[in-house]
Amino acid sequence: MSQAIEIKVPDIGDYDAVPVIEVHVKPGDTINAEDALVTLESDKATMDVPSPQGGTVKEVRIKIGDNVAEGTVLVMLEPAGQAAAAPAPAAAAPAPAAAAP
Numbered sequence: 001m002s003q004a005i006e007i008k009v010p011d012i013g014d015y016d017a018v019p020v021i022e023v024h025v026k027p028g029d030t031i032n033a034e035d036a037l038v039t040l041e042s043d044k045a046t047m048d049v050p051s052p053q054g055g056t057v058k059e060v061r062i063k064i065g066d067n068v069a070e071g072t073v074l075v076m077l078e079p080a081g082q083a084a085a086a087p088a089p090a091a092a093a094p095a096p097a098a099a100a101p
Helices: 080-085 087-092 094-099
Strands: 005-008 018-023 036-041 046-050 055-060 073-079
Antiparallel strands (some): 005 073
């Protein structure tokens, strides 16, 4: 029902093989917008890649030691709004049935 979205490496300059030195999330984690997903290390700096939105991590597509570039998919995320909306109709359905008799 819910549609997971791809969270990709943003523009990191003219680098095409930046190593992942730390992964901060795992499947099942609930994260907020701006939470760090991974830490990358170029020859000039280390940088955290933040999540553009909150939600639940469904899949981590990279691991420590992988080299990434702009556009590389890091994680699959179920947005927070979709995760909360899915159970709501199921919870609302039994209430009218109970009120009918």
